[in-house]
Amino acid sequence: MEHEIASPETTAAHEGQQHPISLYLKVWGYLFLLSAMSYMVDYVQIQGIVRWTLIILFMLLKAGLILSIFMHLAWERLSLIYAILVPPLLLLVLVRIMMVEADYAFWTRAIFMGGGG
Amino acid sequence: MSNSLSDKRDREIITPSLREIAADWSADQEVFRHTHWGKAMMWIFLLSDTFIFSCFLTGYMTMRSSATLPWPNAAEVFALNIGGQDIPLILIAIMTFVLISSSGTMAMAVNFGYRRDRRKTAKLMLLTAVFGLMFVGMQAFEWTKLIHEGVRPWSNPMGAPQFGASFFMITGFHGLHVTCGVILLLIIAFKVARGHYDRTGDYSAVEITGLYWHFVDLVWVFIFALFYLW
Numbered sequence: 001m002e003h004e005i006a007s008p009e010t011t012a013a014h015e016g017q018q019h020p021i022s023l024y025l026k027v028w029g030y031l032f033l034l035s036a037m038s039y040m041v042d043y044v045q046i047q048g049i050v051r052w053t054l055i056i057l058f059m060l061l062k063a064g065l066i067l068s069i070f071m072h073l074a075w076e077r078l079s080l081i082y083a084i085l086v087p088p089l090l091l092l093v094l095v096r097i098m099m100v101e102a103d104y105a106f107w108t109r110a111i112f113m114g115g116g117g
Numbered sequence: 118m119s120n121s122l123s124d125k126r127d128r129e130i131i132t133p134s135l136r137e138i139a140a141d142w143s144a145d146q147e148v149f150r151h152t153h154w155g156k157a158m159m160w161i162f163l164l165s166d167t168f169i170f171s172c173f174l175t176g177y178m179t180m181r182s183s184a185t186l187p188w189p190n191a192a193e194v195f196a197l198n199i200g201g202q203d204i205p206l207i208l209i210a211i212m213t214f215v216l217i218s219s220s221g222t223m224a225m226a227v228n229f230g231y232r233r234d235r236r237k238t239a240k241l242m243l244l245t246a247v248f249g250l251m252f253v254g255m256q257a258f259e260w261t262k263l264i265h266e267g268v269r270p271w272s273n274p275m276g277a278p279q280f281g282a283s284f285f286m287i288t289g290f291h292g293l294h295v296t297c298g299v300i301l302l303l304i305i306a307f308k309v310a311r312g313h314y315d316r317t318g319d320y321s322a323v324e325i326t327g328l329y330w331h332f333v334d335l336v337w338v339f340i341f342a343l344f345y346l347w
Binding site: 028 | 148149157163164168176178180185192213214218220225228324328331334335343346
């Protein structure tokens with residue numbers, strides 16, 4: 001897309017976000033298409049690693065479109081973009097830790113509680 | 118020179134951008150100075166909300182991966198019988214399309230707000246609120262159906278009891294956000310229609326409301342992928 005890097009002029013409060021309506025309609029269409037595609041992944045029962053790759057890919061593409069265009073992050077100052085995007089990325093550490101913990105809990109239950117609990 | 122083009126790009130785009138970040142972050146009160154204060158506050162609130170929903174989803178992942186009883190198949194649990202045929206996950210698909218449409222109308226409302234088109238802004242915001250209400254209505258239907266089938270936050274006849282806990286927690290909290298969003302939309306749409314922002318000359322409230330609304334849609338993207346498609 002042919003948008004310039006955010007400058008103070010384009011992000012100043014009184015100027016607001018002025019973009020053609022067609023851009024929003026286009027993003028709307030893409031979001032519909034991506035949702036339909038992720039629904040189809042389930043509908044045609046794709047399984048295994050391909051299923052996960054597709055689900056995560058469509059999810060991230062949708063999230064990116066909403067954040068960058070609908071929430072105007074593409075035109076914000078870089079400092080704000082980083083302030084918003086970097087902290088959630090650190091949550092991946094938590095996710096990793098909890099994966100290890102869940103695996104431990106699962107095997108503890110399977111071995112010592114006879115699969116119950 | 119083979120890399121003169123990339124040198125040029127470095128000089129003209131990357132270096133100034135990095136300088137801008139460094140300048141913003143190294144000086145007191147600079148980071149958000151160029152952003153409308155209300156917008157910055159909404160972003161900070163949404164960042165905190167991101168952490169709340171991330172913790173829910175991570176907790177759900179932990180419970181599901183550690184459950185020894187079978188996890189119900191979401192495609193079957195959320196199937197609807199239409200024309201004598203069970204269509205998997207169809208209710209959730211419709212809810213997703215309704216919420217995306219509400220995001221589309223909201224984005225257009227923000228646009229017309231900055232064009233000072235009072236009538237179109239208010240109408241599009243009302244339409245967004247109607248889509249939001251449709252979503253909450255379908256969620257109420259979904260909850261009713263599951264409660265009738267015996268799913269509780271502490272038990273679940275289809276398998277792992279953790280399913281009930283995470284389902285009611287995650288979709289309940291998201292539904293609460295949508296409901297709050299509808300109320301916010303109605304309040305701001307009313308103010309737009311009354312000409313409040315024409316008098317103050319600042320339509321940012323519409324964009325800030327939009328940020329909240331798009332965030333609700335954004336969270337649903339993750340719930341749809343991680344809860345219903347897993």
